[in-house]
Amino acid sequence: MTDTLQFFIDQQAVPFQPGQTLMQAAQAAGLYIPHLCFHDGLTPHGSCRVCIVEINGSIRAACTTPATANLQVHSETSALRTQRRQLIELLFAEGNHLCPSCEVSGNCQLQALAYDLGMTHYEFVPLDPHRQNDGSHPDLFIEQDRCIFCELCTRSAQQQDHKNVFGIGGRGADTYLFAQADSSRLADTAITAQDHAAHICPVGCILPKQGSYQIPIGQRVYDEQPIHLRGNHRPDEQDATP
Amino acid sequence: MTSSSTASASGLPRLFSRSAPLPQWDAAAAQALLQARFGRLWQRQDLLQALIVIQHHFGAITAPAQTWLARHCQSNTADVRALIHFYHFLQEERSTPHQILFSSNIIEEQQGMRTLFDELRMGTHGLAEVGLTSCIGLSDQGPAALVNGHPLTRLSGQRIREIQRQLQQQIPLAQWPQNWFRVDDNIQTAGRLLQFQPDPALFLSQLLAQAPQQVIDRVQQSGLRGLGGAGFPTGRKWQACAEAPGADRYVICNADEGEPGTFKDRVLLQHNLDAVLCGMRMCGHAVSARHGILYLRGEYLFLFDAINTRLQQWREQQWLNADFNIEIQLGAGAYVCGEETALLESIEGRRGIPRIKPPFPVRNGLFQLPTVVNNVETFAAAAWLLQSGVDAFRAVGTEQSPGTRLHSVAGDCEKPGIYELPMGASVQDLLQACAARNPALVQLGGPSGVMSSPADWQQPLAFEGISPGGSVMVFDASRAHFNIARNFTAFFQQESCGFCTPCRAGTQVLLRDMDCAAQGQQHADLNALATLINSTSHCGLGQTAGRPVLHWLQMNAAKKTEVAHD
Ligand SMILES: Cc1cc2nc3c(=O)[nH]c(=O)nc-3n(C[C@H](O)[C@H](O)[C@H](O)COP(=O)(O)O)c2cc1C
Ligand code: SF4
Ligand code: SF4
Ligand code: SF4
């Protein structure tokens, strides 16, 4: 008996500290579980469901499930890979994701997971949303039709930048991202291009106005390395001033 | 002051009486209304309740109202709108003094609701906003609709033409014939719970003579299980809350009753209100909570003044006091708010997005304090067992599901209404009692429950048997299963809170593609998609949203094999 706590992901032992989620412990141990709405250092959210794992026959989100000793967790099963791919396909269908003409193609975590999970085509006919875009801010642009409602931006602004910048409104099919100002315009919030929240969107929804095409498509983060090796990273995440 | 805020017999202002909205935003009037509603300074956490009052009196929450509200609670108007856009009964604009929303329950749809809806919409162009809303809890006396929040029951072609005349002649809502608004109890079989009319004074003296732990022990020994759906042992819930660390605690009565086809809680609140309040008081004593909240669904707004008046009488009698008080909070048209953690969010004045569990409400509930959330019927049953004793409670029902159960019955039967039967009665017993007409399919527990066919009907309605959920929809052989499954799927799609991918995006694709399938067009694998939604969603809504499609596919497949074997 050792006194380190551990559980198992696909038979591999993962040490953990009390209070950690499966995802936090896996990440610390260098094991990749596909995810979109999880970010170390922000409170868990559990909305994208891409991090699903199987425990005792039922499916859980790894980012919201507390680690407990000796738990047997299944992650890389073919059934789970299929369901993760279907969730990604649903996100593609729900937003307006035409990668070839998108500024973040190659740097995008949604796209990278689609490749990783073997998505080859649009499985579901797109729902074709038309949401309000916002170009009011001098340095940032919001292309809402690509939003996956992961709320990394809302949490990052609150918890890292200590500002009230973003919010999610409406419900169901009419859910939308908004800026916390009477005008609903990003320019009327306190966000700056140096904020963490300006460098956390996993897709091409919150975009910097400067420098988008400096690195050509083909030489971007996930062109070099697949996401299960590289992890969820934006090339500009260092640009946020702590 | 407006007629809608005149005092009732008890001296309380009547906040939600039948009226047409005020034509124009008036900050002073709003101030007075909110003072009457809260009786104290209100803050951001009260914003939803404030919006509901403003919506009712002004017919909409227009831009100047949004600004006024946002300034009052140090927020911004985008935040106010984000909340308005979540709740179906809140709106930013209102074009006419009257708004009529038909209940889109499958039972009412099968009773010709669409024809009535179309007829009214055509005939009242520009005179009223006419729309649809999810089940309003009146399918035993439908088709039904809400006019400015108040229920119109037993609608017919004749009644629709009469309503048109009222609208054309601009007759104020308060003067519409009273019997159009009659809501019947339709109690068909009253068991011990529906007959239970406790004397609160006696009940309280009996209650307070017992130590809190003694009360919890009684509930544990009784084997009472939650009657809101999940069947969690009530005593264990109370024990966990009592043991959780916290400076303060809450007791919440879940009167959201959003499951289509369910109306038993409405009847209990109308007919056995004291029993429900006694149960809440009892829980407060057991877990040492000082605050009780009754979360009343917006569809039951017409019960607000009656319940509020009764609460005031309880206060005057000192049955409610500084040791334990109860207040009402209203919903505003969102099925998901019946989920206990979404309900907490809603009470805290936010969009009803279910929280991550664990932690559970018994530890981290309302404002992060230990909280018990129980269904209306659970509280009434708890009060009954305290007064009558554990043995008496267990004398009825089954070993694993002791006690009685209220069933809301509607659809193709002679006697729709409420049936209180011992737990463990069979579906067949119920079908006989309600004089079902040529039943072919029976939905148990609403869209999130199970679709049953004759082979299942000898099974007991109990936690260990087939769904003991509070609603029974009877369908005769002429009803197409596809139409039922489609109505239920549309319900889930409209009520999805939008938080998680499978339910938000999945139900949209599922609904669209089942129509494609019906029309022989290209469509996704419905079985795989429905299974994905059920197995990967964040809360109970999404985890059951695929069921109607799966039941339909399974029964279809079974029929095909039958035909092949013939
Ligand atoms: C989508 C959804 C809607 C629900 N609606 C209700 C409701 O209207 N009333 C209710 O009592 N419970 C409802 N529940 C169950 C509650 O979450 C909770 O389990 C229940 O209120 C606990 O009370 P009980 O133990 O007395 O049954 C709902 C659950 C889900 C997932
Ligand atoms: S956001 Fe990502 S997935 Fe969407 S279009 Fe851009 S690259 Fe493609
Ligand atoms: S803008 Fe980006 S970070 Fe924010 S919720 Fe949408 S997808 Fe997530
Ligand atoms: S399952 Fe549906 S209702 Fe529940 S959290 Fe997800 S989107 Fe919201």
Ligand code: FES
């Ligand atoms: S990463 Fe776990 S649900 Fe999104």
